Amino acid sequence: MTLFFSTTPYHEQLGDGLVMKSVATHGDVERLAAFNAAIHDAQVDPMTRALIEHHPHTRPEHWLYVEDEASGAIVSALCLIPWTWRYEDVTIKAGEMGIVGTHEDYRRRGLIRKLVARFKTLLHEGEFDLSHIQGIPYYYRQYGYEYAIPLEGGWHIQMHQIPDADTDEVPRYSVRRAALDDLPVLMQLYNDAAQDLSISAVRDEAVWRFLIEHEPGTANQSEIWLLLDHTGTLVGYYRLDRFGFGEGLNVMEVSRLSHEAAVALLRQLKAAAIERKKPYIKLGAPTNTALVQAARCWDARDTGRYAWQIHLVDVARLLRKLAPVFERRLDASPFAGLTQTIRLDLYREAFDLRFQAGRLANVEAVGFTDGGDLRLPPLLFAPLVLGHHSREALQAMYPDVSTWGQMGYLADVLFPKVDSFIYTIY
Ligand SMILES: CC(C)(COP(=O)(O)OP(=O)(O)OC[C@H]1O[C@@H](n2cnc3c(N)ncnc32)[C@H](O)[C@@H]1OP(=O)(O)O)[C@@H](O)C(=O)NCCC(=O)NCCS
Incomplete structure (x- = not known):
């Protein structure tokens, strides 16, 4: 088994024949990916592999698991995913707690509590400012987390609420999938959109590469699309979540748009939703975006929101x-x-x-x-x-x-x- 050269593996005896470890070999990645898929969902397998092996900011020693020494099986796990956030002009370090799970036979024995203790040591050592999790309701309060940043949910619009364009109207906008060559302009569009938010995530070029390069592969969570006007000029982009909650066509991200482009994009999304047999369109973007504002004019419904749970380190x-x-x-x-x-x-x-x-x-x-x-x-x-x-x-x-x-x-x-x-x- 090849050892990751960049890591110092963690090892802590927990008693009762259990040991806490961090990912050290590619074999560990395979086992952890399989465990995460068994606990959560099949798509978490390729997601785990892609995050550990290809994401520019993850580190093997941040992927923690508990192993039953008798069987050699992984029975509980979580990970730390480092992000950079911007709070107005201040850069802050955020450590996401991700992919938390315990095998059914080992639950309620305090294994996540032990993993969280190690996780918090990593947060302190890494001088993280805060930690965030998309977690299940209530559970994470015991570890010092509270709901503090909007997440998910958002606006739903049905296809019949989006009127078709006038038939004489020349189609003025078109869409195409983003490629690596589009990276500079995508970064610019993203950074412009972030200006409309007091708190946002920073995406460097390496993160953008990860998002685009992993797009066509199985590990890919999302699709990034570009919106072009009639001259072929790129006027905005949006991102579709392939696995998000609910049955709708899930728009998880959108750049700034002119009002005209936002209306055109709603029509493009309607066509995409019909083609993919989606019953509605979900706009998971902030309410202050032009896309959501245009959807509200056609009576999009606010379904409320969940929130990121935040721990201040x-x-x-x-x-x-x-x-x-x-x-x-x-x-x-x-x-x-x-x-x-x-x-x-x-x-x-x-x-x-x-x-x-x-x-x-x-x-x-x-x-x-x-x-x-x-x-x-x-x-x-x-x-x-x-x-x-x-x-x-x-x-x-x-x-x-x-x-x-x-x-x-x-x-x-x-x-x-x-x-x-x-x-x-x-
Ligand atoms: C939620 C889950 C991760 C908890 O794992 P666990 O190893 O049983 O957790 P722990 O035993 O370390 O929990 C610590 C404490 O919380 C309690 N607890 C466990 N599950 C709980 C829940 N769903 N809600 C509230 N409290 C819970 C435990 O009883 C324990 O209490 P105690 O300290 O008073 O004894 C596990 O049930 C699981 O994998 N569920 C399915 C996947 C999932 O929902 N993952 C979370 C995604 S964010």
């Missing part, structure tokens, strides 16, 4: 990193030039944010304290700092979220609701 480090964001928010508010120390109390530990002349001079973790200017249960800080819920909404739901006097206003300036959406890197 190191609150003080994240706050320090986000200083430029907070300073810009202050500058644009009646608190411009603020000199004040604000105590953020997350009950188990508190943080002093020392603002001086409008700059965040220091963030200090001060441990357990009795009270603060802004108090929240620890899990609720992720939805606040990532702009998923406003301070007011959280306070209305939870009596243990509190502010005093004028602090509510300042908290709202520092932590407003924002538009965010995370387009995947695989």
